[in-house]
Amino acid sequence: MTVWAALASPRYVISSWPWRSYAYLFTSVPMGAVSIVVLVGSAALSAVLSPILIGILMLTAFPLIGAAIGWVERRRAGLMLVDGIKSPHAKLPAGLTRRAKLTFRRREQASMRALGYGFVLGVFVWPLSALFAGISATVLLTTIAAPVIADGDQMGMGPWTMDTAGEGLVFLVLFGPVFYVVSSYLLGVIAGAEASLAKAMLGPRQEELQRNLAELRRSRLDLVDAFETERVRIERHLHDGVQQRLVGLTMTLGLAELDLPEGEGKRLVVKAHGEAEAALADLRAAVRGIHPRVLVDHGLEAAVREVADRMPLPVTLQLSIPTRLPGPIEAAAYFVVSEALANVAKHAQASTCEVTGWVDRDRLVITVQDDGVGGAQLGAGTGLTGLVTRLDALGGTLDVDSPPGGPTRLRMECPCRLGD
Numbered sequence: 001m002t003v004w005a006a007l008a009s010p011r012y013v014i015s016s017w018p019w020r021s022y023a024y025l026f027t028s029v030p031m032g033a034v035s036i037v038v039l040v041g042s043a044a045l046s047a048v049l050s051p052i053l054i055g056i057l058m059l060t061a062f063p064l065i066g067a068a069i070g071w072v073e074r075r076r077a078g079l080m081l082v083d084g085i086k087s088p089h090a091k092l093p094a095g096l097t098r099r100a101k102l103t104f105r106r107r108e109q110a111s112m113r114a115l116g117y118g119f120v121l122g123v124f125v126w127p128l129s130a131l132f133a134g135i136s137a138t139v140l141l142t143t144i145a146a147p148v149i150a151d152g153d154q155m156g157m158g159p160w161t162m163d164t165a166g167e168g169l170v171f172l173v174l175f176g177p178v179f180y181v182v183s184s185y186l187l188g189v190i191a192g193a194e195a196s197l198a199k200a201m202l203g204p205r206q207e208e209l210q211r212n213l214a215e216l217r218r219s220r221l222d223l224v225d226a227f228e229t230e231r232v233r234i235e236r237h238l239h240d241g242v243q244q245r246l247v248g249l250t251m252t253l254g255l256a257e258l259d260l261p262e263g264e265g266k267r268l269v270v271k272a273h274g275e276a277e278a279a280l281a282d283l284r285a286a287v288r289g290i291h292p293r294v295l296v297d298h299g300l301e302a303a304v305r306e307v308a309d310r311m312p313l314p315v316t317l318q319l320s321i322p323t324r325l326p327g328p329i330e331a332a333a334y335f336v337v338s339e340a341l342a343n344v345a346k347h348a349q350a351s352t353c354e355v356t357g358w359v360d361r362d363r364l365v366i367t368v369q370d371d372g373v374g375g376a377q378l379g380a381g382t383g384l385t386g387l388v389t390r391l392d393a394l395g396g397t398l399d400v401d402s403p404p405g406g407p408t409r410l411r412m413e414c415p416c417r418l419g420d
Contacts, residue, residue, distance in 0.1 A: 003080050003192040007185065018184035021191035024079040025133035028194065031076065032126020035069055035118040063106045066115025070202045073117065077202075080195035088113075088204035110204070117201040125194055132190055136183040143176045246280040300330045304355060307338050311353070312345055319357040325364060329414055332394060333357075333366055336387050340368040340410050343384075348372025348408060359416060364396075366412045374406035384410075 006017045042058060042065065049055030067089070074085040088110035092101055105111055142149070142157065149155045150168030157175075162168045253273035260266040295303035301319045308315035324330070337355060344353050350372030357366040378384055378400050388398050396414030 002082065003188055003195065007188050007192070012188070013181050013184050017188055018180075020079050021184070021187040022133060022137065024076070024191045024195065025129040025187060026137075027076055027079075028121070028126045028129035029133075031069075031072065032121045032129070036122025036126075038065060039115075039118060039122060060106065063108070063111035063115055064102060066113070066118055067105050067108075067111040069118035069121070070110070070114030073114075073121070073198055074202055077195050077198050080191055081199060085199050085203050088202070110202075113201050117198065120197070120201070125197075128190070129194065132187060136187055139179060140176075140183065143172055143179060146171050246276060250276045250280060295330060295334050296327075299324050300333055300357075303330075303334050304337050304357070307334075307341055308355065311341055313350060314352050315341065316352070316354040318354070321357055321359060321364070325416055329364060329394060329416065332387065332390050332396065332414060333364060333412065336384070336391070336398065336410075336412050337366060337368060339384055339387060343376065344368070344370045344372065344408075347376070348406075350406075350408075362416045364412075364414045364416050368410045370406070370408050372406050372408055373404075374402045374408050375404050376400055376402035376408050376410075 003017060003021070006012050006015060009015070012018070039062075042062065046055045046058040049058065074087065078084045089105065089108060092104060096104065146155060146157070146162060146168035147165045148168070150162035150171075151165035155162045155168065157171065160171060160175075162171055250273060253269055253276055256269050257266065257273055260269055294306050299321070301321055304319060305317060308317055325333075341353065341355075344350050348370045350370035353368065353370040355366070355368050357364070359365070378388060378398070384398065384400075391398050391412065391414055394414050396412065399411045400408070401411070402408035
């Protein structure tokens with residue numbers, strides 16, 4: 001909820017928002033005072049030292065002062081903005097020295113905007129905050145203390161004069177609630193306006209949002225690449241290490257089986273031989289499930305056909321993918337189809353299934369449709385939830401349309417180029 005939505009609520013005066021408004025306005029005072037002192041002091045020192053080079057160099061550091069003010073103010077804005085203010089600064093490139101990082105920040109437009117906000121905060125904002133919040137808090141505290149102050153001493157409050165504790169108590173009961181309600185709404189509007197100004201000047205612009213989104217996409221692609229690298233390492237270890245040991249074990253047990261005479265010992269060796277062959281078959285299936293070799297060697301269409309051939313129901317394939325796609329995209333599409341077909345076989349009670357795939361304006365589109373009972377949902381134990389996250393990292397989407405009674409239609413879309 002924003003402060004503006006809270007102001008429209010009848011529960012505003014009994015919520016935490018009036019006190020958050022007080023806190024935001026009162027903390028504006030030291031921040032504004034420090035900002036203007038630092039800015040004016042730095043400008044004066046730069047002017048004094050301008051005959052020598054250091055004075056000119058100090059002027060170039062002003063955007064860094066603005067960046068520091070913006071960093072503090074974006075966090076302080078959390079008192080009034082539930083979601084805070086997102087940083088407009090770009091992510092620092094890796095490998096920069098401390099000096100290079102400062103130079104990078106100094107040249108950003110966001111640092112200059114924060115410097116301008118520091119000037120506005122120091123000249124205009126904090127005096128208004130101190131005036132309204134100070135007067136309101138003073139009157140409110142004086143009203144609360146009226147019964148004590150008026151007891152034995154004359155107390156004047158505007159047109160009212162009180163000589164006794166009883167008169168002070170009457171004044172508190174009659175005037176206190178009214179003033180609290182009026183001042184709470186007034187300070188809420190002022191604090192909300194100040195927070196909105198901070199968000200407008202310190203928040204990211206459209207091009208900065210797009211840049212941050214691109215950086216997020218690149219970081220997620222890095223995670224996908226890291227996953228693929230780890231997957232290749234695990235597959236190589238299983239194929240060249242564990243699998244070869246199991247092959248050697250089965251051969252050794254087979255030779256022992258031939259040399260042993262009939263009896264209990266041979267029976268146990270035969271049993272062990274069978275168990276080793278079963279373990280080897282399971283391992284090969286696991287390796288194939290991690291990343292099938294046919295997908296690497298022959299592409300998505302051949303890998304999907306192999307999955308369809310293992311299905312217990314007829315699967316019609318209509319795939320039109322003219323060229324090989326980037327590895328992460330082919331892998332994501334393969335596992336989506338594989339998981340979807342597995343769900344059809346286990347849960348759909350379908351008699352037929354159809355897989356369709358094509359490339360539409362640099363986007364890979366794949367649909368899986370069955371004539372089953374329907375009722376499928378993403379995130380409801382279908383095994384597709386992780387694939388949604390994987391596709392999202394690639395800029396793709398996964399949708400399921402499965403009304404009760406069927407049919408179920410799963411549609412996947414993904415850019416064909418990782419740079420999109």
